[in-house]
Amino acid sequence: LSLSASDLRDRDVLSKSDPIAVIYTKGRDGALQEFGRTEVVINSLNPQWITKHTLNYHFEELQTLVFRVYDVDTQFRDIEVKMLKLEEQQFLGEAICTLAEIVTTSSRSLTLDLASREESTRSTHLRKLGQLSVHAEECFSSKTATELILRCSDLENKDLFSKSDPFLIISKKVESGITIPICKTEVLKNDLSPTWKPVYLSIQEVGSKDNPLVIECFNFNSNGKHDLIGKVEKSLSDLEKLQSTEQGEHLFVPTSVGNNHHNKVLKSRLFVDKFTESVRHTFLDYIAGGYELNFMVAIDFTASNGNPRLNDSLHYIDSSGRPNAYQKAILEVGEVLQFYDTDKRFPAWGFGARPIDGPVSHCFNLNGSMSYCEVEGIQGIMTAYTSALFNVSLAGPTLFGPVINAAALVASQSLADNKQKYFVLLIITDGVITDLQETKDALVKASDLPLSILIVGVGGADFKEMESDSAVQILDADKGERLESSSMRIASRDIVQFVPFRDVQSGEISVVQSLLAELPTQFLTYMRSRDIPPNT
Numbered sequence: 001l002s003l004s005a006s007d008l009r010d011r012d013v014l015s016k017s018d019p020i021a022v023i024y025t026k027g028r029d030g031a032l033q034e035f036g037r038t039e040v041v042i043n044s045l046n047p048q049w050i051t052k053h054t055l056n057y058h059f060e061e062l063q064t065l066v067f068r069v070y071d072v073d074t075q076f077r078d079i080e081v082k083m084l085k086l087e088e089q090q091f092l093g094e095a096i097c098t099l100a101e102i103v104t105t106s107s108r109s110l111t112l113d114l115a116s117r118e119e120s121t122r123s124t125h126l127r128k129l130g131q132l133s134v135h136a137e138e139c140f141s142s143k144t145a146t147e148l149i150l151r152c153s154d155l156e157n158k159d160l161f162s163k164s165d166p167f168l169i170i171s172k173k174v175e176s177g178i179t180i181p182i183c184k185t186e187v188l189k190n191d192l193s194p195t196w197k198p199v200y201l202s203i204q205e206v207g208s209k210d211n212p213l214v215i216e217c218f219n220f221n222s223n224g225k226h227d228l229i230g231k232v233e234k235s236l237s238d239l240e241k242l243q244s245t246e247q248g249e250h251l252f253v254p255t256s257v258g259n260n261h262h263n264k265v266l267k268s269r270l271f272v273d274k275f276t277e278s279v280r281h282t283f284l285d286y287i288a289g290g291y292e293l294n295f296m297v298a299i300d301f302t303a304s305n306g307n308p309r310l311n312d313s314l315h316y317i318d319s320s321g322r323p324n325a326y327q328k329a330i331l332e333v334g335e336v337l338q339f340y341d342t343d344k345r346f347p348a349w350g351f352g353a354r355p356i357d358g359p360v361s362h363c364f365n366l367n368g369s370m371s372y373c374e375v376e377g378i379q380g381i382m383t384a385y386t387s388a389l390f391n392v393s394l395a396g397p398t399l400f401g402p403v404i405n406a407a408a409l410v411a412s413q414s415l416a417d418n419k420q421k422y423f424v425l426l427i428i429t430d431g432v433i434t435d436l437q438e439t440k441d442a443l444v445k446a447s448d449l450p451l452s453i454l455i456v457g458v459g460g461a462d463f464k465e466m467e468s469d470s471a472v473q474i475l476d477a478d479k480g481e482r483l484e485s486s487s488m489r490i491a492s493r494d495i496v497q498f499v500p501f502r503d504v505q506s507g508e509i510s511v512v513q514s515l516l517a518e519l520p521t522q523f524l525t526y527m528r529s530r531d532i533p534p535n536t
Contacts, residue, residue: 026064060516093129100339149274151195158219243275283520289535293340301353325458353392363402401438444485
């Protein structure tokens with residue numbers, strides 16, 4: 001990030017202000033953490049600071065930045081910038097934005113009005129305190145992609161009548177210690193010494209070359225419950241060393257006896273046969289070139305959610321304003337995706353309900369219209385959702401096929417019109433899918449379109465069935481093979497992400513992060529498979 005300002009207030013009597021800018025990141029709890037300071041520019045109301053600040057861009061997070069500008073008193077000029085006490089300097093103004101707002105402009109620059117602390121949280125600024133400009137430039141290292149060819153030897157046999165069917169999942173470890181899957185290999189049948197096809201990891205996905213990665217080897221089971229064969233924890237730098245020394249790393253499995261936790265080292269080993277780095281187009285190259293992500297939502301109105309007028313219902317609207325699980329999921333996904341959509345008109349559907357005086361519908365427009373499905377902004381989705389609760393009767397069964405086909409139709413029309421759009425459908429549901437094969441068929445067909453599907457499972461009791469049934473896990477190819485349709489057609493890519501809402505309610509990582517983390521990769525897989533370059 002590079003910063004400059006214009007028309008700052010002059011707080012010095014005999015000369016102009018000596019401004020410094022301080023950058024803060026804002027946590028989900030609203031707490032500010034100082035991220036960096038520029039140098040002090042002497043005698044200037046239009047400073048262009050030279051100090052650059054490097055910030056990791058996380059697509060899946062709402063990264064709020066706060067910029068504060070101070071006039072440094074002359075007596076402190078010789079003190080090192082990081083030692084300056086900001087409370088002893090004169091405050092000139094502050095500005096707030098998200099990182100997404102900067103990177104989605106074609107110039108990757110944003111000019112913000114500076115305001116007093118009280119005013120910056122409101123949209124109308126009473127006094128002109130000058131302007132702050134922020135320019136973002138993607139670091140060369142984040143455009144670097146690593147190609148890896150991985151193989152294993154002496155894998156343990158987990159199957160009774162044949163050899164194991166191994167595949168790898170590569171995840172990154174985030175600060176809270178939780179792992180986020182970023183890449184997976186294909187499943188190799190009956191193979192205890194497998195060599196998988198190349199996998200590509202970008203520095204942007206991994207965080208940095210020294211970030212710890214967890215590489216897990218699983219034995220594939222068609223019921224979705226895969227057996228862990230073993231795993232290793234290595235950074236990209238470590239994997240590069242393994243390749244150059246041609247040495248294998250022993251896999252381990254975590255074991256515990258009573259309160260003693262330790263890792264059992266296995267005979268199986270992981271080898272890196274190829275490690276090459278190259279510069280590739282990134283997700284942000286496409287966004288800067290004018291590509292948009294369009295958000296769509298489909299909400300489950302089946303009777304298993306419970307009567308919306310009773311407070312034990314998943315659809316209960318609390319008079320205190322506290323959002324229910326459906327509203328939370330919409331807000332958390334919507335607040336991230338809305339910045340990547342210029343017109344902020346979102347298609348919104350409901351399924352599994354009976355509109356007034358009509359038969360059960362498995363795809364109806366949430367806004368009640370017979371002709372169009374779009375609503376204005378995230379607030380439009382929330383309003384249409386609340387209104388639909390009082391205008392439909394909850395019914396069933398739970399069918400995903402019709403809403404997936406509706407989303408696919410929007411995506412295919414956009415593709416036919418040569419629009420630069422990629423679509424993201426959020427399905428929020430509380431129950432077991434009853435049209436699994438039709439859903440698979442719809443997903444296999446949709447895998448050729450610029451579309452990704454996020455499924456959030458809400459509610460407790462009914463949902464355990466769904467997990468044991470593994471219906472949704474089977475749709476999410478994160479752990480396993482690509483989907484196959486009834487006509488034996490294989491999905492061209494994995495477009496589904498699934499998460500049960502309660503899994504991540506209490507931890508630091510929100511449902512959004514675990515859901516959205518794979519989106520840039522799915523987007524890039526689509527673009528690269530069709531040789532679509534970003535607009536320059």
